[in-house]
Amino acid sequence: MTLSTATTTVFTANTIIAEAHSGRTDANGGHRDNKNKSGLGSYHYHCNGHPAHLHTNGVCPYAVGGQTDNSSAGNSSTAAAEAPSITYDLMNSYSRVFDPDYYYNTYPDLQTAIGTDKLALFTHFYNSGMAEGRKGCAEFDVNVYKENNTDLQTAFGSDLRKYYEHYMNTGWAEGRTH
Structure with missing residues (x-):
């Protein structure tokens, strides 16, 4: 009985996420979420039908499942997660930390x-x-962010990319100092 309830809960969560936006995704399974309805920031992914999620360091948290699946969809998703295509959509998803004119x-x-x-x-x-x-x-200086967030120093060490992400x-x- 508990297993059936858990399955229903997962299905309901997927339905809510699908209704939160139009559902259009780019070639990597991601899209902008300008109103942050997902709570994940301005860009997130829906790879292989999974709920909205992030790709930390460009790696899909569901990629392991895709690798063991051996389906062509799983393999292409894993390949895209390992080496994301540099696109305008990806660039726009970094708008909180990147402005091409400033750079x-x-x-x-x-x-x-x-x-x-x-x-x-x-x-x-x-x-x-x-x-x-x-x-x-x-508006964002990664070194100031690192210095002022000691909990992140413990988690990320010197991997600056993780601070940006x-x-x-x-x-x-969260309104963290940056």
């Missing part, structure tokens, strides 16, 4: 190497800039 104007080395291509600037930020601790926008996903909503 361009702040770093002369990128002006010379990349130019004004917004997606190329985001690609640099995503692949290198976060690990280097570069400021992606005027934490801020985007929950830190901003």
Whole structure:
């Protein structure tokens, strides 16, 4: 009887999430949630029909299930989670920590190497800039965020990418110093 109740609860949660927005997703199974109806921030995923979730460090928490499933859908989802496509949708999902105009104007080395291509600037930020601790926008400084949130230092150590992701996903909503 308890198992049946748990199954009903999971089904109900999926139904509520599906009704919270239009359900359109990008090639990686993710989409913007501008009103944060999911409570997960401005971007989240629905891979292989799972409830709304985040991809911490670009990895789907359901990817393990996809790998053992051996279905083509599971394998393509796992591949996408391991190496997310750099798209405008992904760039927009980082809007709390990245502004391409600010990034361009702040770093002369990128002006010379990349130019004004917004997606190329985001690609640099995503692949290198976060690990280097570069400021992606005027409103967020990862080093200030790390210094002022000792609980995160314990959890993330020196992995700066995790600080950016934490801020985007929950830190901003918690009003943490940044």
